[in-house]
Amino acid sequence: MPNRLGWLRIPLYGVLVFLYLPISVLIFMSFNKSDAPFTWTGFSTKWYSVLISSPNIMEGFKNTLIVAIVTTIISLVLGTLLAIGLARYQKSSSLEAVALTPAIFPDLALAIGLLALFTSLHLTLGLHSVIISHALFCMAFVTAIVRGRLAQIDSSLEEAAQDLGDTAVGTFFRITLPSIKPALIAGGLLAFTLSLDEFVIAFFTNGPSSPTLPIVIYSMVRFGVSPEINALATVVLLISALIVTIAQRNVKVQDQL
Amino acid sequence: MTSFLNIAGVSKRYGDVQALNNVSIEIRENEFFALLGPSGCGKTTLLRALAGLESLDSGVVTLANEDLLSVPANKRPVNLMFQSYALFPHLNVYDNVAYGLRREKLDSTEIDQRVHDVLKTVGLLDQKDRRPSQLSGGQKQRVALARAIVKRPKILLLDEPLSALDKKVRSEMQLELKRLQHEAGITFIIVTHDQEEAMSIANRIALMDKGEVVQVATPVEMYSAPKTKFVADFIGTSNLFAGTLGSGNISVAGKNLPIPSTQLASGSRAVLLLRPEDISLSATGEITGTLVSSNFYGGSSLLFVDCGFEQLVKVSCALNQVPSVGSTCHLSWSAADSILLADA
Numbered sequence: 001m002p003n004r005l006g007w008l009r010i011p012l013y014g015v016l017v018f019l020y021l022p023i024s025v026l027i028f029m030s031f032n033k034s035d036a037p038f039t040w041t042g043f044s045t046k047w048y049s050v051l052i053s054s055p056n057i058m059e060g061f062k063n064t065l066i067v068a069i070v071t072t073i074i075s076l077v078l079g080t081l082l083a084i085g086l087a088r089y090q091k092s093s094s095l096e097a098v099a100l101t102p103a104i105f106p107d108l109a110l111a112i113g114l115l116a117l118f119t120s121l122h123l124t125l126g127l128h129s130v131i132i133s134h135a136l137f138c139m140a141f142v143t144a145i146v147r148g149r150l151a152q153i154d155s156s157l158e159e160a161a162q163d164l165g166d167t168a169v170g171t172f173f174r175i176t177l178p179s180i181k182p183a184l185i186a187g188g189l190l191a192f193t194l195s196l197d198e199f200v201i202a203f204f205t206n207g208p209s210s211p212t213l214p215i216v217i218y219s220m221v222r223f224g225v226s227p228e229i230n231a232l233a234t235v236v237l238l239i240s241a242l243i244v245t246i247a248q249r250n251v252k253v254q255d256q257l
Numbered sequence: 258m259t260s261f262l263n264i265a266g267v268s269k270r271y272g273d274v275q276a277l278n279n280v281s282i283e284i285r286e287n288e289f290f291a292l293l294g295p296s297g298c299g300k301t302t303l304l305r306a307l308a309g310l311e312s313l314d315s316g317v318v319t320l321a322n323e324d325l326l327s328v329p330a331n332k333r334p335v336n337l338m339f340q341s342y343a344l345f346p347h348l349n350v351y352d353n354v355a356y357g358l359r360r361e362k363l364d365s366t367e368i369d370q371r372v373h374d375v376l377k378t379v380g381l382l383d384q385k386d387r388r389p390s391q392l393s394g395g396q397k398q399r400v401a402l403a404r405a406i407v408k409r410p411k412i413l414l415l416d417e418p419l420s421a422l423d424k425k426v427r428s429e430m431q432l433e434l435k436r437l438q439h440e441a442g443i444t445f446i447i448v449t450h451d452q453e454e455a456m457s458i459a460n461r462i463a464l465m466d467k468g469e470v471v472q473v474a475t476p477v478e479m480y481s482a483p484k485t486k487f488v489a490d491f492i493g494t495s496n497l498f499a500g501t502l503g504s505g506n507i508s509v510a511g512k513n514l515p516i517p518s519t520q521l522a523s524g525s526r527a528v529l530l531l532r533p534e535d536i537s538l539s540a541t542g543e544i545t546g547t548l549v550s551s552n553f554y555g556g557s558s559l560l561f562v563d564c565g566f567e568q569l570v571k572v573s574c575a576l577n578q579v580p581s582v583g584s585t586c587h588l589s590w591s592a593a594d595s596i597l598l599a600d601a
Contacts, residue, residue, distance in 0.1 A: 153346075159310050160343035162331045164357030164408065174356075178347040 023237065030230035038225075047231035057232060060216030067127055067202070067212055068195040071134040075191045076184060078135070079142025084176070086143070087150040096147070103140035110137060111204035118205060125207035133205045134198060138191035145190065149183035182250045189247035193240050261286035261444060262307075262325075262412060267316025269302055269468075276302040277313070278468040284412075284446065284461075289438050291459035292448045295491070299468040300448045304414050307446070308337040320411060331360075336410040340417040342401040344389035350376070350400050351385040357408045375407040378437070395426045402434075406441055413438075415447040419454060431458050452492050456480070464488055486598050489530045494559070496536070496570050498529040499600055507597070510566050514543060515592040526600040533559060533573040535594040538580070542587030546570065551579050562586050 005012065033044035051057055086096050102110070114133045123129060157179060161171040177184075199214040206215065213236070220229055260283035269277040277299045284290045292300040305311040307318065309330030318325045325333065336357070345353050351372060358368045376382045379399040389397055398418065405413055418434070419427045435458060438445045449455050455462050456476040463473045464487075472484045483489040490497060500509035502523050507516050514529055521527055546564030551574070558579050561569040572588060580586060 154341050154343055156339045156341055156343040157345060159330075160337075160339055160345075161356070163308055163310070163337045164404070165331045165360035166356075167331060170360070175345060179345075181347075 026230055026237070027234050029227070030234040032227060032230070035227065047228045048235075050228045051231050051235070054228070056216055056220075057213070057228075060211050060213040063127060063210050064196060064213040067130050067134060068192050070131045071138055071195040072188050072192045074131070074135040075138035075142050076188045079139040079187060079191075080146050080180070080184065082139070083143045083146035083150060086147055100140050100144050100147075102137045103144060105137065107198075107200040111201040114201065115204045125205060127206070127210050127212075129205045129207070130202050130212065133201045134195045137201070138194055141190050141194065142187035145187040146180055146183045149180045153179045185250040186247045189243045189250075193243045193247075196240060196243075197236060260284065261288075261321060262446075263317075263319045264303075264307075265317045265319075267303070267306065267318065268314050269299075269306065269311070270314055275468045277306075277316075280316070280465075280468070280470050282463050282470060282473060284444065287438075287442055287444055289435065289445045289458060289460045290447070291455035291462045292446065292465060293452060293455040293462050293491075294450065294465035296450055297467075298465040300450075300465050301416060303465075304337070304416055304446065304448045307412070308335055308414055309333050310337070334411040335414060336405040336408050336412075337414040337416065338401050338405045338418055340420065342389075342397050342421075344397055344400055344404075346389055349386050349388055350381060350392070353389065353400055354404045354407055357404065361408075371407055375403045378440070379403045379433075394422055395430065398422065398430060402437065406437065406443065409441075410443060412444045412446060413441075415445060417448055417450070420449075420451075427454075434458060456492070464491060466491075483530065483596065483598070486528045486530075486600060489528070489596065489598060494533050494571055496531040496533065496568070498531070498566065500527065500529070501525070502527050512544060512565070515595075516597050517592050517595055519597045521597065521599055528598045528600045530596040530598060531590060531594070533571040536570070536572045536588050536590045538572065538574060538578065539587050539589045542589040544570070544588050546586055546588070548580055548582050548584055548586050550582060560586070562588060564588070 029038060029040070030047060031043050031045065032040055033046070034041035082099055086099060110133070114129075114136070118125060118129050157175055158171050161175045162168070166174065197214055199218065202212045203215055203218070206212065211219070213232075217229060217232060220226060262284040264280060264282045264284070267277055267280050268275070280299070280303060292303060294300050302311055306313050307325070309328065313326065320334070325335075345356065348356065354375060355368050355372045358371060363371075372385075373382070376385055379402060381396060381399055381403065384392065384396060389400065392400065398421070402418070415434075419430055422430060431454065434445070434447075447455070447459065456479070459476065461473065461475050462479055464471045464479065466487055472479060472488050474482070479488065479492050483492060486497065489495050498507065498509040498514060500507045500514075502508075502516070502519075502521055502525050503513065504523050505516065506513040507527060507529050508514075509529070516527075516529060519527075544564045546562040549561045549563050549569055551561070552559045553576075556576070558574050558576060560572040560574050560579065562572055564570050570588060572586070
């Protein structure tokens with residue numbers, strides 16, 4: 001009913017502008033010809049070429065991809081197993097709360113805690129320590145999503161498979177995994193995006209030799225915003241938006257099942 | 258006929274609840290057997306134990322003289338049709354039905370033949386490429402049935418198979434279940450809380466209460482010769498008059514009612530059972546009361562008469578003889594039609 005909104009359209013559009021204006025300015029300015037980041041002088045894609053030819057940025061991008069991909073795999077496997085364990089054997093709801101709280105820990109507290117732990121274990125810092133740290137909180141998100149899906153599916157499906165002659169392992173791969181597939185896709189993509197632009201924890205737990213992309217950006221803007229940052233931020237934004245869209249679509253499919 | 262499935266002295270306890278208490282039942286080959294009882298009576302626990310999905314604390318179950326309980330669920334020659342149907346949502350009808358056969362590692366032409374045959378039997382050949390979410394309740398039920406019988410089990414267990422269907426589809430499916438049981442030559446054990454369903458569908462019924470078997474009998478025996486007050490109350494519509502036995506009568510709420518011949522001692526507590534169809538309206542009667550209401554059931558009506566007892570007396574009556582509400586009714590019956598039960 002398009003005409004029902006009436007004068008309520010005014011605050012609606014106001015909020016939308018508030019939400020999207022900063023992002024729009026960023027995208028707009030990333031196509032600016034000028035060397036000054038926020039003075040428009042004409043259209044150009046030259047800052048995107050600068051990005052590609054910058055070894056620092058490309059190195060950061062590569063590191064971030066490695067961290068995000070490995071984090072996704074680890075948190076998917078562990079998070080799914082944890083969710084299934086919780087669904088099947090859980091006797092107390094506090095256990096479930098313990099498993100899910102890392103998702104809402106303050107980043108800073110988690111970062112300092114992890115750094116303290118790694119230092120006391122004499123672990124050298126690098127991409128591996130970032131991966132461990134990211135997997136820790138991403139796993140909680142995956143667990144929450146998969147646990148939600150498991151609560152929706154009929155618990156007698158697995159019993160039915162066994163009744164029809166399937167083994168426990170066969171049942172897991174043929175029945176359990178396919179029924180939670182939408183949650184696995186959504187959870188994996190969420191873990192990937194969370195890791196992709198995570199700054200605080202990576203900043204604390206990373207070594208000096210292999211910065212991730214958010215750290216590279218941070219060190220660049222410390223000396224003032226340069227125009228290629230606009231282009232870089234636009235690229236990161238597009239990747240995140242794309243992934244979130246795919247994830248949401250899968251959650252919707254899950255609801256329809 | 259010798260027993261095929263022999264359940265001997267099985268018990269199961271969940272914490273404080275005795276779900277099954279020393280249950281023994283003998284079920285014959287090719288029988289359509291019903292486990293009937295109110296919710297929480299242990300019937301579903303027993304069914305799941307037969308399928309291997311629940312362990313038992315004690316007791317022995319043999320199928321064709323071989324121990325069944327030591328066989329894991331996925332190796333038992335027994336299949337269960339779940340109350341929720343438990344159809345695999347990510348597989349189409351064909352793959353749902355073929356699932357169990359593929360686990361037996363049969364060759365694909367045989368699987369195809371058997372799935373095709375069973376889908377034809379349940380009338381779902383046209384729907385074989387559909388997902389369960391695209392099917393109606395009755396169709397889902399048929400898929401669940403097809404998926405279980407295509408394995409050619411020695412026993413098919415059905416957990417409240419018709420409870421999710423509306424009344425009209427339910428009676429169609431009752432007929433269809435009977436037909437399938439007959440055609441497939443498989444022993445069916447159905448769990449239900451619906452006594453009408455059990456009475457109309459089963460060859461024999463075990464009525465359970467609080468984890469124990471109260472009576473095992475054919476539907477007719479169960480109705481005409483209930484062993485206890487619980488059976489009399491649970492099966493069919495009944496009038497139960499609890500009172501104290503005198504000589505040749507029973508005293509209920511100050512009225513003396515005639516009784517059939519009995520072994521029960523005079524002075525003991527007893528319950529007189531009278532079925533509504535055994536009571537008739539007449540000019541003079543054993544008891545007299547006022548008609549409170551009448552419920553119309555197609556061919557006949559059920560009258561509710563207030564005769565000064567704790568409950569209204571139910572009387573079945575032909576349509577053209579229903580008196581007007583508020584009028585005085587004289588009720589009479591032959592004492593031989595009534596049943597006298599000890600009141601525990």
